[in-house]
Amino acid sequence: xxxxxxxxxxxxxxxxxxxxxxxxxxxxxxxxxxxxxxxxxxxxxxxxxxxxxxxxxxxxxxxxxxxxxxxxxxxxxxxxxxxxxxxxxxxxxxxxxxxxxxxxxxxxxxxxxxxxxxxxxxxxxxxxxxxxxxxxxxxxxxxxxxxxxxxxxxxxxxxxxxxxxxxxxxxxxxxxxxxxxxxxxxxxxxxxxxxxxxxxxxxxxxxxxxxxxxxxxx
Numbered sequence: 451x452x453x454x455x456x457x458x459x460x461x462x463x464x465x466x467x468x469x470x471x472x473x474x475x476x477x478x479x480x481x482x483x484x485x486x487x488x489x490x491x492x493x494x495x496x497x498x499x500x501x502x503x504x505x506x507x508x509x510x511x512x513x514x515x516x517x518x519x520x521x522x523x524x525x526x527x528x529x530x531x532x533x534x535x536x537x538x539x540x541x542x543x544x545x546x547x548x549x550x551x552x553x554x555x556x557x558x559x560x561x562x563x564x565x566x567x568x569x570x571x572x573x574x575x576x577x578x579x580x581x582x583x584x585x586x587x588x589x590x591x592x593x594x595x596x597x598x599x600x601x602x603x604x605x606x607x608x609x610x611x612x613x614x615x616x617x618x619x620x621x622x623x624x625x626x627x628x629x630x631x632x633x634x635x636x637x638x639x640x641x642x643x644x645x646x647x648x649x650x651x652x653x654x655x656x657x658x659x660x661x662x663x664x665x666x667x668x
Contacts, residue, residue, distance in 0.1 A: 497568070500524065505568035513544075515570040516552035516563075522650050525549045527592060529643040537643040538595035545592040545647035553649075555582040557659040584665040589654060592647040 491497040491505070498506045502519040506512050506526075517524040527545025531537040555562055556571055559582050564574035573580050654662075 503569045506570075507568065511566075511572075514548055514552075515566065515572045516549070516556060517568070517570045519569065521652070522648050523549065523553060524649075525552065525647050527595070527643075527645045527647065529595070530640050532640060534597060534641045534643075537597065537641040538645075541595045541643040541645045542592045542647075545645050546588070549588060549647050549649060550586060551581045551583065553588075553654075553656075553659050554584045554586065554663050554665075555580070557656045557663070558582045558584075558665070582665065584663040586659060586663040588649055590647070590649055592645045595643040595645040597644075598642045 488501075489499040491499050496508045498508065500506065500517070500519065502521070504517050504519045504524065506517060506524075512526045513528060515525070525545050525548040527541040527543070527548065529537040529540025529542075529544060531540060552563070552571060555573075559580075562573060562575065562580045562582075563571045566572050
């Protein structure tokens with residue numbers, strides 16, 4: 451079972467097991483001051499401090515929020531599936547889709563977002579249609595996903611997100627789960643995956659987002 455404690459350790463496991471700049475091939479000695487130093491703040495709930503005012507609560511509120519520092523944007527992704535590979539893929543798609551939706555919305559309709567504690571941006575009306583949708587190529591890629599199984603919690607048949615994991619928009623949910631003949635899908639264990647996606651502002655700014663985005667027609 452994935453409890454809030456499991457979820458907390460999953461988020462901590464992401465930043466402990468993988469580099470934040472997952473797509474940056476530069477050696478550590480060549481990295482710039484843009485790279486955050488992540489610290490754990492013991493509180494209720496615990497908080498991941500990425501520096502420069504970015505403080506992410508270890509709750510589901512970490513998701514579908516665009517976390518902003520002076521030098522980078524950050525989103526989290528989560529996935530759940532009986533298949534580990536599928537779960538990881540969903541988590542990565544979730545992180546990328548969240549980044550696109552929130553960056554494009556911030557660039558074109560900032561009034562639809564509210565600033566939340568910890569230097570985050572989130573829809574103020576909680577209405578999915580308030581996202582400004584458009585296609586844009588973003589640099590980099592999410593960090594390699596971490597699963598609850600790899601963190602020692604085992605595969606789960608229930609999750610913090612059951613019934614509440616938000617959708618990240620039309621066309622982003624991916625293919626349907628494959629059916630397994632003779633097995634009740636409700637009895638299958640679920641693998642929960644988590645990842646982060648960081649985009650440097652030196653690679654793309656809000657002005658770049660406005661120039662490069664092909665907005666969807668209503």
